[in-house]
Amino acid sequence: MAEAAVERTGSGRLRRWWAAVVAVLDGLAKAPATITLVVLFWVLGLGAGGARSWAGMGTQTVAEGRWWTLFTYGVWDYGVFGFAVATALALITMLPAERRLGSGPAVGLFLLCQVAGALLAIAVIELGAATGDPWLATLVGNRTVGPTPGLVGVGLALSASLTALWRRRLRLLLITGTLLFLLYAGEVVDVARTGAALVGLLSGALLLTDRRPLRDVRPLPSSHAETRLLVAVFASVSALGPLITWFTRDTDGPLALYRQLFIGVGSSTASVAAACAGPLAHTQACTNAQVDRALANSPDVFVYWVPVCLIVIVAVGLWRGRRMAWWTAVLLRVVLIAAELRYYFLHRGTAGGPFTFYSILQLCVPASVLLVLILTRRHFRIRVERETALTFLGIAVLAFVVTGAVYIKFAYDARAQFTPVPAFHQVLSDYPKRLVPPAYLPLLGKHLGAFLPVTLHAKALWEFTGPVFWLVVLGGLLVAFWRAAARRRVDNSAEAEQVLLRYGGSTLSWMTTWPGNDHWLSPDGRAAVAYRVVGSTALTLGGPYGDPRARDDAVAEFAAFCDARGWSPCLYSVTEETKDTTDALGWSSLQVAEDTLLLLPDLAFTGKKWQDVRSALNRAGKAGVTAHWHTWPTAPIAVQEQVRALSEEWVADKGLPEMGFTLGGLAELDDPRVRLLVALDEDNRLHGVTSWLPCYEDGVPVGWTLDFMRRGNGAFQGVMEFLIATAALAFKEEGARFLSLSGAPLARMDRGERPAALQRVLDVAGRALEPAYGFRSLLAFKAKFQPTYLPLYLVYPDAAQLPAIANAIGKAYLPHTTPAQMVRLSRRLTAGPHPSAKGSGAGPRR
Structure with missing residues (x-):
């Protein structure tokens, strides 16, 4: 019997895996054009890697009559990384477009954006070169390959048919990415991608949306949480642009001139040799070049990346709605504007071409972020806990004092291991320079250093001081922004219980009186919601209860209450009536249980x-x-x-x-x-x-x-x-x-409807947990009483929060799980049904 059970268990797992594979293949089979494009892309790209010379698109190829390059440049790319990025973009944009519009329209839209983007790029490059623009003039004669222009165009066209939430997100992602590549990388394909993005937006507006009067085409209001997300993404632009130049190694874009303010590149061997040639060997310029090169090729290179890391961490704080992050972001933009102005005045004498115009364009980036921050300041009112803020401040000060004391003490003791041998005041003044990104020291009128380490001990001390300090400070800042905001707990349990006794609720509403729940009361006191906050998710136990006439309004009011505090509301185990209310608000839903x-x-x-x-x-x-x-x-x-x-x-x-x-x-x-x-x-x-x-x-x-x-x-x-x-x-x-x-x-009746993809995932989870908890066996047991089945739902406003919601539900159901219990649970899930799960009433409690 044991062998038979093992065989059944193994075959069951095999069937589940096979069902998952079949489901994936079934989904891909509905997008043949996308799969054909990806396969063709990889086969031709890997089989003819040098095809750019005859298949690439450029200003001269069309002039020479090779019009086919407008089409062929879209089936090649640069290297395996380029292939992978294009494949991912095809699955994100082309696949849903094909499933929504059909294969023919999706392919036609892709070709339209790809070809029109190329033609617009050629026109812009030729026009810019004719007017004397040095950036565009360097692109004349260059050839490029890649399908990303058409894919970005398809994605922006598809956005016109999405809900307001995902339309804003997709457009922000694609438009911001397109502009960053254009202004920082600045290659021919980036210009073509920008043209294709414009064509995609126009195509979507004309073909995929209903005709509306111009006065009706206006920005839709968004929640606090959505605004914070959009502002956080926009605020990270200053960091993402320089990162693009680092990843792509393309620095032709007009804004790449300022990339060293965000990611230092260090001095090359040739520049060091030139700075130290002959009589220059003992000058400060030579020492600066040597220090710069030594830092860029050591662990201290992390200090070069501090501005980028700081921008990203502050963006995380903005996403979490922290007031402290808002003030930090404002201060950071003021510093960036001052640094860019200082950089401009130091280099305008030696820089040629339209350096002033490009500098103004660069200044527009932090200035626009600063303007957006000021205009949206009311969305960032969540205060960090006083204890958390003071702890971070104490850690930052302690890190500065401790790392400084260690560096100054041991560097001076080992001063003979540096060249030239520094005096005490030189070691003391060198400590702040180990913490400041090297690109900013000349802006402050300071040199990079007066001495260099010689021995391994001296190098370790010199190279690790800055990274250790910044890892502590940036890590502490991230924790301060990430931790739950200060929350004044108000015990409304007695008032909520009176609402429940007077008006009632669902069959689960008495569970709201159990410990572990907080209670929200509507302003008029006629409705209440029981919830618990796990991370950034406000997970309710059931829907609103109280006066039936106040429950619909209570959903929106509770959502606004959560939104103002940086939480994402998630209503768990709610009835069909509550689901209808959230459907009208544009929320998504999943069936999570079956009431009997x-x-x-x-x-x-x-x-x-x-x-x-x-x-x-x-x-x-x-x-x-x-x-x-x-x-x-x-x-x-x-x-x-x-x-x-x-x-x-x-x-x-x-x-x-x-x-x-x-x-x-x-x-x-x-x-x-x-x-x-x-x-x-x-x-x-x-x-x-x-x-x-x-x-x-x-x-x-x-x-x-x-x-x-x-x-x-x-x-x-x-x-x-x-x-x-x-x-x-x-x-x-x-x-x-x-x-x-x-x-x-995690058990439900089969009502003959084809479940959505996420619902199928939840059904798989229910089957996986069946050997341990027997939820489906319990539902089958209850069928003996001929009950009326009523579905219970999980409703949520943002599908992007599903991982956080799953974590919140897991912690709510299993708040005190030990590692040993988790090991036993994993064994039970793979061992088949437990004997005690069979028989009347021996399964789980519900």
Whole structure:
């Protein structure tokens, strides 16, 4: 039997893997043009790597009558890295365009943007060369290859058919990237890509959108979170441009003149030789060149990259909505503007051509970022915790003092290992220079250094001082921006409970009274939401509860409440009614559970379909088992001890982390309004236990929800059916309207609809967790009671937050998981169904 089980488990995993492969192939089969382009791209590119000479596009190729280069230049690129980037861009833009528009229109759009972009590039280059522009003049006669112009054009055209959220994001990404490559790399393909981007935008506006009056074409308002994201991306432009020149090694763009203010390139061997030739060997200019080259070829090169790192980290803080990051970003732009002005005045005498025009263009970058920051300042009001800010400040000061003391002390002690041998005041003045990016020292009127290390010990001290200091400071700044913002906790639990008692909610709403939840109240006090913040995600337990007429407005109000605090709202296990509300707001949804409802007024265990339930009631009578109602505080000590022992035994038997959040344990039983139904035999031995959560309306329970469920070892077969049936009959006699068997997480009914891709991923997760927790087995067990199935959903405003949402849900359900439990869980997931998962009521609680 063990071998058969292993074989079944192995074949099951194989089927799941094969199903995943088939799903991927099925998706790719719906985009034949994209796959053909990618395959053709790789085959021709790798098979004819030198084809640029005859297939490349340039100003002269069309003039010479080789018009086909307007088409052929799109199936080659530069090196394997270029092929990989183009392939990724094709999957991001061309594939969704083909699936949305069809193969023919997508290919036509690609060719239109590719060819039109090339023609516009040729026209602009020729015009610029004729007017004497040195940058464009250098591009005359150059040839280029690459499909990225057409792909960028397709992506921007496709953006016209997307929702406002993703339209803004895709356009910001593609337009910003296109302009950065144009202004910093400045190659022929970059000019063609800019032309193709313009063609793509116009094509999308004309072909993929409804005709609207010009007055209706205006920017749509965005949330705080979306504005922060867009501003953060825009603010990182100053760092991304110089990075492009470093990655591509192309420095023809007009703004590449200022790249050394962001990423130093160091002095070349030839420049050092020229600076130290003959009588210049003992000058400060020679020492500067030697220091620059030594730093650029050592770990201290990290200091060259500090401006870029600082810009990126501050952008992360802006994305998180931190006020401290806003002030840092403003100060940083002021410093950059001052540095660029100083750089201009130092080099305008030696620089030729349109250096002044390019300098003005470069100044527009930090100036425009500064303007955007000022205009959007109201979106950055989240304050860093005072303790976090003071800790960062203390760490920065301590790092400066400690690294300075170490450098000055040991460098002076080892001064004989430097050339020329420095005096104490020279070592002291050299310490700040180890921290400042070398490109900024001449702007301050300082030389790069007065001495060089000779020995290994001296080199280690000289080269690592700056990187160690900046790693500590930048790491501390990133942590300060990333950590959760200062949050004043207001205990609204009592008010929220009164709202729940008066108006009621869903079948899960009583769980909002459990520990671990914070509560938001609507301004008029008629609705409430229970939530917990995990990272930057505000995860709710169910939807809004309270006055039914106030629940729809409560969704938008709670979302605004989260948005103002830098959280992304995620409403978990909400009903169809709440989903309809969020659908109107443009949110996305996934079904995460299946609620099972028994309508009590017409309930009767008659007919063949209730045979299992009637059998369980008969077996209980024959076994001498009876059901007894208690609440945990008033239950006999003997019953409490047996329930506690049974629960501990259940957890120990599984050896897995006990789940929380929407799954109650012993702690949640200790509530006088939660009812306990236990099955005891004539010897008062416990066979099973269930707990029932009240669903209130106008101050009285009108329904009950099953929560805690345990089956004792040695219990008679059908004990859980007996307890549930007994509870249903008792609640019916009391006048309750419904009984909920609660939702089974990651399990749902097959309603004959083709699930979306993300829903299929969630279904796979449910199947993967089945051997450990048996959610699907539990749903099948509840089918014995002929329930009405009601889907429960996860709704969220931004699909980009799904990884954070998944992390938040995982931490909510498994907040105290130990490494050993995670190891056992992983083994259980690969070992097949656990024996205890079979049989009535022995599976998970919900």
